[in-house]
Amino acid sequence: MxxxxxxxxxxxxxxxxxxxxxxxxxxxxxxxxxxxxxxxxxxxxxxxxxxxxxxxxxxxxxPVPVWLPPFGMAHVTGLLTAIAFVMMTAAYVPGNHIKRALGQPFVSGVALWAFAHLLANGTLHAMLLFFVFLVWSLVEIRAGRRRDREAGVVYASGTVAHDVLVVVIGLVAWAVFAFWLHGLLIGVRPFG
The missing domain is CATH 1.10.287 (Helix Hairpins)
Incomplete structure (x- = not known):
């Protein structure tokens, strides 16, 4: 550790x-x-x-078990990480409502990703990893919003076409990672 x-x-x-x-x-x-x-x-x-x-x-x-996640938590984590992937994608597609609403969509997605993984993992090393990322991302969101306010940053109005693009890219990226890369790279298949 x-x-x-x-x-x-x-x-x-x-x-x-x-x-x-x-x-x-x-x-x-x-x-x-x-x-x-x-x-x-x-x-x-x-x-x-x-x-x-x-x-x-x-x-x-x-592993050092700390708690046992309830049955079905992997599916809750899957749903939350799908949303997190969409949020992270919003950081890179200009002119979308998600970026305008969140201001810091990438680190907001990291926060949701970390929180979701805390729900499904009860070992000490997993809790350490995801808790550290959750705390860091929350601090970064606050600091980023402060920087934006001080610099007078106003995010462009979004369009529905760009919103659809964000959702499609985010969900495709999530599906590739959740159903293939997660098992290959992490050694855990979230959905069996």
Missing amino acids: ALLLVGLVIFIGVHSIRVLAAPWRAAQIERFGLRAWRGVFALLSILGIVLSVIGYGLARRY
Whole structure:
């Protein structure tokens, strides 16, 4: 579990710099340049993900049960993660009502994804992983909304066509992940 913790600290730490140390971040970008900053950010992010994945895999070998999820919770999680995929997709499709309503649709989707997985996983390592992502995403949503207010950001009005595009892309991505990639990459088939 130590490797999982180290990976989470690196990944969440790097992704929290803008919230916790914006002036320091700006100074580093000014000092080294945007390309160098993005390169180091990407390398540390990848390192954090790799360590978290390896650590999670190792922790799954010797799980510490904390609670037993109720019957059917995998289906609730499936529904919530489908919605989360749609929310995350909204961040990348311009002119949709979801982005305008949420302001921070990607991290809002991450929050819902993490919450959904907390409902269906009762082991200590799973609870740690998803709780950390839930807390981080809630902090990031608040900080992002504050940045938007301070910068006077107003999201464009959405169109129904773009909303449909967001929903279709999000649900297709969710289906591919839930029915195929989740089992291949995570080793767990959510729907059998």
